[in-house]
Amino acid sequence: MKTRFREFKDYYKILGVAENSTDTDIKKSYRKLALKHHPDHNKNAPNSEEKFKQITESYGVLIDPLKRKQYDRFRADHLAGRTNEYSQFRYTQQDIFEEMRRKGFGKDIFEELNREFSKSGFRSGNSFFQTTLMGGALGGIVRVLGMIPGPIGRVGQGLRIAHMVGTSLFALKKMHDAKSAGNPKDQPNVKNPDILESVKGVFNKGENSQNSLDYNLSMTIPPKEALAGTNKKISYEIDGMPEQLMIRIPEKFPHGGKLRIKGKGHSKDKKRGDLILQVKVSH
Known part of the structure; x- marks a missing residue:
């Protein structure tokens, strides 16, 4: 009403x-x-x-x-x-x-x-519009989650939701050492991931991060998933601690595009960098 x-x-x-x-x-x-x-x-x-x-x-x-x-x-x-x-x-x-x-x-x-x-x-x-305009309160987050197709759109018991704010990679110069980044692994059996992260922005593959606390990962998805959009569960180890994330990759995702997930990078002096996830599309 x-x-x-x-x-x-x-x-x-x-x-x-x-x-x-x-x-x-x-x-x-x-x-x-x-x-x-x-x-x-x-x-x-x-x-x-x-x-x-x-x-x-x-x-x-x-x-x-x-x-x-x-x-x-x-x-x-x-x-x-x-x-x-x-x-x-x-x-x-x-x-x-x-x-x-x-x-x-x-x-x-x-x-x-x-x-x-x-x-x-x-x-x-x-x-961006959904998160900024409708994601500022729990009710708004539930609305956004409800738009995601499949079981992920239903907030299940025990699922922790963190509302993360994305930031731009624009005009940043230096990429964190890619060799130390490693690659995330798909984890189809991971239950109750810490974060259901709706994408805040898609960035060009040439735009890099100069923050030493940022952590760079890459993953590859098939063309069908890049075209239709998909939900991916990933896990990685950061500073000796395991992280589990659930990422929403939007439809028509470009090869080499990057996503920023705030607060999921390295930690130092009570500060934490972001996870920079590059998504490649297989051929």
Whole structure:
């Protein structure tokens, strides 16, 4: 059941557009603000992710004719100090994001944004929007997991879920010694892996890591799995300790593409690097 917002949000003000703005105006403003407030562009700003959510929420309402009409009525009553149950805007932020997800984060303006994000080395794609907009709370994580086909999408008893935040490999110069990296092994019988990691970004094979705490692995998958997407269970030893991960490799994955899993690399002085997983496609 949909419930109304607990607080009023001025979507026009958040997006910086006028009340009579056209769809073109709204898309233009959202594109500009989304690039400006992408969390990877503002890593030192603690509220960057929340700001990104607010502008995306505003866009999701104002670009939808029905929602915009309902919101305009609600907004007019609010600004006039009137309370009218018939004009209450009853969509929550999660309602809005869920509908946007169903329509596809990779379509329309999101397709353009993903290209811009990728060029800048920021996280992008369906998984970025799903994780950032819907993965901030346990309920959001369950929604994301539910989108993964097969038994992995069902959160089983005893499965620990860690919500990891991916970061970009863009503009990093030096690869950690590949000889010390080793290769992960598929572990089809591994039960209850520590992490079910939904992919946050796909990076070009030429983009490397200069963090000495990062740990580099590679694995090979058949063309069929690269095309359709797949879930992979892997295990490896790091600093004398075993690690078990479950990785979601998205569809149409490029040969040599890399995934970053935060906090699964080497440990030193209470800091921990990331796991950099390169996925090769067999021929």
